[in-house]
Amino acid sequence: MKTIYLIGFMGSGKSTIGGKLGEVLIENYLDTDREIEKVYKQNIPEIFSEKGEETFRQYETAILKKVNQPIISTGGGIVERKENIHIMKQNGTIIYLATSFKEIFKRLEKDVNRPLWNKDIADRKALYNKRVHLYEKHADEIIVTDGKSPEMIVNEILMRLRNKNK
Ligand SMILES: Nc1ncnc2c1ncn2[C@@H]1O[C@H](COP(=O)(O)OP(=O)(O)O)[C@@H](O)[C@H]1O
Ligand SMILES: O=C(O)C1=C[C@@H](OP(=O)(O)O)[C@@H](O)[C@H](O)C1
Numbered sequence: 001m002k003t004i005y006l007i008g009f010m011g012s013g014k015s016t017i018g019g020k021l022g023e024v025l026i027e028n029y030l031d032t033d034r035e036i037e038k039v040y041k042q043n044i045p046e047i048f049s050e051k052g053e054e055t056f057r058q059y060e061t062a063i064l065k066k067v068n069q070p071i072i073s074t075g076g077g078i079v080e081r082k083e084n085i086h087i088m089k090q091n092g093t094i095i096y097l098a099t100s101f102k103e104i105f106k107r108l109e110k111d112v113n114r115p116l117w118n119k120d121i122a123d124r125k126a127l128y129n130k131r132v133h134l135y136e137k138h139a140d141e142i143i144v145t146d147g148k149s150p151e152m153i154v155n156e157i158l159m160r161l162r163n164k165n166k
């Protein structure tokens with residue numbers, strides 16, 4: 001099985017959907033952020049505050065190169081580096097969980113663990129606008145998540161993959 005990579009903005013549901021997809025397909029699942037925390041023995045906010053975003057991006061690429069689970073959820077900034085896109089394109093299928101800014105705003109209202117979301121609204125919106133076209137450009141499949149339960153999204157992914165492999 002080719003690796004399924006989930007991409008999308010913070011709060012689009014990559015980690016949630018990745019876990020559920022792993023359960024349904026009975027396949028190993030890995031989240032790049034959780035792996036970074038495990039390997040570098042520090043949580044994401046600490047890495048950002050003590051080492052900075054550039055170091056986090058280096059960790060992220062190193063992890064992406066190393067892992068080969070069938071289902072991988074990435075961090076929202078994975079599309080920031082061309083090298084990451086190249087790795088994902090070579091190894092698998094890229095699924096973009098497309099979610100509106102409004103919906104993300106609702107989902108992450110109380111979240112404090114995402115350093116790049118812990119900003120004022122203009123910065124959040126600018127980052128979203130910058131990244132949306134990168135996700136769209138590099139995705140093999142685009143799944144809109146607004147108004148859908150995780151279970152509905154998982155089913156939609158399974159259907160798309162089935163159609164792709166026909
Ligand atoms: N389809 C969905 N509908 C509503 N809430 C969702 C959905 N998918 C995820 N969430 C919620 O949104 C938040 C962010 O989800 P998460 O999986 O951590 O996103 P990501 O990994 O893309 O940042 C969590 O509180 C999660 O429960
Ligand atoms: O968008 C980003 O640059 C980031 C998203 C986060 O992952 P989620 O997309 O799972 O929140 C995490 O990798 C880190 O805080 C940076």
Ligand SMILES: [Mg+2]
Binds near residue numbers: 014015016074075
């Ligand atoms: Mg996540």
